[in-house]
Amino acid sequence: MIAHSQSRQGSNLKRRSIISQSVGGRLLSLSGLLAITLLPLVLSVPALAQYMYMDSNANGVHDEGDRLNANGDSTVVDIWLSTNTNQDGSTAQCDVNPGTGMAINSYAFNIVATGGTATYRNYINRQAVAFPNQAQSLNPGNGTYKNGFYSFSYSPAGLYRLGTLTITGTGGAPQVDFADLVNGSQDYTSFGTQCAGHDGDNTYKLGLDWHDVAGCGWSSQGNAAPSVMVPAQLTIEKGEAVQIAAEFSDINATDTLSVEVAGLPAGLQAVPGEQFEGRREMRVYGSLADTAPAGTVYEVTWTVSDGTAMQSGQTAVHTKASALSQTELEDRVDRLIETHYSHGLPPPSARALGSAALPILGRMLRDERYKPQWNKIAQAIGNIGDTAYFDTLRAFIWDRFRGRIDRATLTAIEITQNNLYPMASIMPRALDYLIATATPAAWSSLPWNLPDYPPSAVAVNMSRFTLSALSLTDSERVQEILDSQPGPADAQSLRGSYEAAFLRDLRGTHTRVRRRGFIRVWEERADWRGEENR
Numbered sequence: 001m002i003a004h005s006q007s008r009q010g011s012n013l014k015r016r017s018i019i020s021q022s023v024g025g026r027l028l029s030l031s032g033l034l035a036i037t038l039l040p041l042v043l044s045v046p047a048l049a050q051y052m053y054m055d056s057n058a059n060g061v062h063d064e065g066d067r068l069n070a071n072g073d074s075t076v077v078d079i080w081l082s083t084n085t086n087q088d089g090s091t092a093q094c095d096v097n098p099g100t101g102m103a104i105n106s107y108a109f110n111i112v113a114t115g116g117t118a119t120y121r122n123y124i125n126r127q128a129v130a131f132p133n134q135a136q137s138l139n140p141g142n143g144t145y146k147n148g149f150y151s152f153s154y155s156p157a158g159l160y161r162l163g164t165l166t167i168t169g170t171g172g173a174p175q176v177d178f179a180d181l182v183n184g185s186q187d188y189t190s191f192g193t194q195c196a197g198h199d200g201d202n203t204y205k206l207g208l209d210w211h212d213v214a215g216c217g218w219s220s221q222g223n224a225a226p227s228v229m230v231p232a233q234l235t236i237e238k239g240e241a242v243q244i245a246a247e248f249s250d251i252n253a254t255d256t257l258s259v260e261v262a263g264l265p266a267g268l269q270a271v272p273g274e275q276f277e278g279r280r281e282m283r284v285y286g287s288l289a290d291t292a293p294a295g296t297v298y299e300v301t302w303t304v305s306d307g308t309a310m311q312s313g314q315t316a317v318h319t320k321a322s323a324l325s326q327t328e329l330e331d332r333v334d335r336l337i338e339t340h341y342s343h344g345l346p347p348p349s350a351r352a353l354g355s356a357a358l359p360i361l362g363r364m365l366r367d368e369r370y371k372p373q374w375n376k377i378a379q380a381i382g383n384i385g386d387t388a389y390f391d392t393l394r395a396f397i398w399d400r401f402r403g404r405i406d407r408a409t410l411t412a413i414e415i416t417q418n419n420l421y422p423m424a425s426i427m428p429r430a431l432d433y434l435i436a437t438a439t440p441a442a443w444s445s446l447p448w449n450l451p452d453y454p455p456s457a458v459a460v461n462m463s464r465f466t467l468s469a470l471s472l473t474d475s476e477r478v479q480e481i482l483d484s485q486p487g488p489a490d491a492q493s494l495r496g497s498y499e500a501a502f503l504r505d506l507r508g509t510h511t512r513v514r515r516r517g518f519i520r521v522w523e524e525r526a527d528w529r530g531e532e533n534r
Helices: 326-338 347-353 355-365 368-384 387-398 407-418 428-436 455-471 476-484 496-516 518-532
Strands: 051-055 075-082 104-125 144-155 159-179 190-193 203-205 212-214 227-229 233-237 242-249 258-262 268-272 279-286 297-305 310-320
Touching: 075 104, 104 227, 104 242, 144 159, 227 297, 227 310, 242 258, 242 297, 242 310, 258 279, 326 347, 326 355, 326 368, 347 355, 347 368, 355 368, 355 387, 368 387, 368 407, 387 407, 387 428, 407 455, 428 455, 428 476, 455 476, 455 496, 476 496, 496 518
Parallel strands: 051 212, 233 310
Antiparallel strands: 051 075, 075 159, 104 144, 104 159, 104 190, 190 203, 227 242, 242 279, 258 297, 268 279, 297 310
16 A cells, blocks of 8 residues: 555555454653653553545435345445544544645555455445555455555545445344454555654554544344354463453344353453443453363353344364473563563563463562563563452552652553553453542552652653553443543643543544454554564
């Protein structure tokens, strides 16, 4: 995909494909953007959004009538993109370089069917003169589709009918939505523009630079059986940190879904997620217990019921012995902690250490010699996600230090707070803690302080890190907090459009987590950070 230069030809956009086990949050420096901020922040990037939508009833807008026909009856769908307005009609602008135009010279989109299956054909590019064919289109039979076109010149910012696609439901109760990225695709759902974007490549990417999209729902009436999406098989190594997500969906969004899982190996904990827009997940965390022998195959059964119909899916879980000796594990931990990362320690690398590394990491967190690496150590513990270490991290924030601390210690404390979201997703007490510390007032009685750094500034920063962590959970309680949040600071501390953009980004992230499933959102963010660190 060419975003702004004839020489790129997509070579810089051979990005990530979706993977199956990661829990990460994007952490970028926001220093200098707050009136009172004196230290670097490490938070989610704000975005002012744009809007891509599907129109199946040919009225040029997205509304309740935009649904697929019954299975087997093809639906002609127009793909629209507004480069300068949000879904609510408000103005969208370049949030990296304010004032830069949002003209367009390329586009790409990825589509995925959920709740059922669908095929795609006969895409017609409606920007035939301005956007020559990029010559990459895929429909591998797994319910996904990707296409994109580019030009060597810009067209003005505005609303564009990009093209027309024929979609046919083939089974279940399919609804089609835009995805950030799908397996086999080299390009994010994106458009090339004059705005540099957060990757600095003049390409505005869904999930990074903007969030507002709308697809087509299923049109049939009456009760539809729920669907189950689970991995067919997994291999789990002893000591490995495990995260598995099974997604259940029902086109009848008002149906209440009951979900269960049976046959898990000892040491793995199942936690049902909350239902949102007809979807619900069963999340499995933990690591294999000593009583779970290596070389065993566990037949795990996932079941969902809407009160009328029931569906089930199976996963074959293979167990194997750890490939690392204790010495090798300690060396691996040392290498991970001592390495410099431009955009933070990659969560998949931390989780790959597994729970066996936690005693080593906990020992390092208590050792003053590792102070320069405390931030990475705390991040690794948080991302491994073993709730037995929640109190270790909480004590590091509140009990470890008294009186004056230095900036390296403050940075480690901030990152510790920000990386509690994996635990908060499966541990009610951890979620309660984050909710209780989401406002600056909760940080007014800290036992430590930093010279020349106002306590009010510390309180603002800590509440921001907390809200960022909460946005990566899927709790309905968090949705209420973010929706009612006037801002994590008073009017003298944070100002104007930046504050609104920060909260808008958190709300968008949390909505995506609840809509698409936390594993998918976390893995995309973690995968991005892993590539940027290379």
